[in-house]
Amino acid sequence: DLMLDDMRGLDEIIHFGQGESRVQPIICGTKGLWKRRIRLSNWIGRASGVSSVLVVASTAASIMIALLSIASGSSEPANIASVVLFASSFGPVLALSALPGSLTQTFAAARRLFALLDEQPAVEEQGMLKPGYDGMSMHNVRFGYGRSEISGHTIAESLVLNGFSLDVPARGILGLKAPSGSGKSTVLRLLMRYWDPQEGVIELSGQPLQEVDARHRRQLQTMMSQETYLFDGTIRDNLLIADAHADDDQVRTALEQASVLDLVDSLPQGLDTQVGELGGRMSEGERQRIGLARMFLRHADLMLFDEPTSRLDALNEAVILASLRHLADEQEVSMVLVSHRDSTMRIADMVRTM
Structure with a gap:
């Protein structure tokens, strides 16, 4: 919004020599936004790393249990199927864990959308008459x-x-x-x-x-x-x-x-x-x-x-x-x-x- 406002008034900014003063709020806002994005990206990266480690560890543990079962001669086909199902079940979980990373942008978009939906019309058009024009x-x-x-x-x-x-x-x-x-x-x-x-x-x-x-x-x-x-x-x-x-x-x-x-x-x-x-x-x-x-x-x-x-x-x-x-x-x-x-x-x- 700041950028568009200044672009529309670019002629006035140039004519009155206000380029430096007008660009400073944009630079400060950009740096602040960038810092918040870095913090959010770091948080998402750590959460994603922990999730990946847990998935790998859990999958490896289930495979070891299945191998031990086979070695002891007590394995059944159902055990092998359970290992495969267990390993493949992490896809939705990982998608859910990544949700907070985009949730802030989703909330921001939702606020803008609901602000438009909550706008009240200046007039309610409910008339039905169709007269010819006579002043x-x-x-x-x-x-x-x-x-x-x-x-x-x-x-x-x-x-x-x-x-x-x-x-x-x-x-x-x-x-x-x-x-x-x-x-x-x-x-x-x-x-x-x-x-x-x-x-x-x-x-x-x-x-x-x-x-x-x-x-x-x-x-x-x-x-x-x-x-x-x-x-x-x-x-x-x-x-x-x-x-x-x-x-x-x-x-x-x-x-x-x-x-x-x-x-x-x-x-x-x-x-x-x-x-x-x-x-x-x-x-x-x-x-x-x-x-x-x-x-x-x-x-x-x-x-x-x-x-x-x-x-x-x-x-x-x-x-x-x-x-x-x-x-x-x-x-x-x-x-x-x-x-x-x-x-x-x-x-x-x-x-x-x-």
């Missing part, structure tokens, strides 16, 4: 991230939203504008039902969100967050996540709408270009535009955008905003656009300031 709404919503249990009730320790209400239209673009930290991204995640509010009601087409079937809801909604995640595969693979049945013409149209088609065509392998782990072979702006193309390919009724142009220059921002405006008019979809930029809010039909 969403939030009524007097109270939500906070820090929670505590008091008398069996979940209480928010620090509220992000307090009595917040919002109407998302069935068609058109709604802009949410507010300073950083005011809860804009939280609103989008509540609309997607990543969490449930502590108080208040969120509705989809007039139905409480928790009563709507999760699979159906995810067909109606899609969201693009501030950080676009690209899987270690090709550009095509990452786009087809949105629509596995899309053909090349549809993919190229989505790329054109996201102002990234020229870039893809300039690559030697085009759509089959590998993006690398975490999309590391592409810049942040390129990843964001591929994420936008993925949104255009989805064809959802409600599209939620969290700072969709934050990593783009003014020219690409203008192209993408024009594409969003065209998509909202042509396909009559609903969009919620979160941004603190005035330029982004210009395409919205209505703007809500939080």
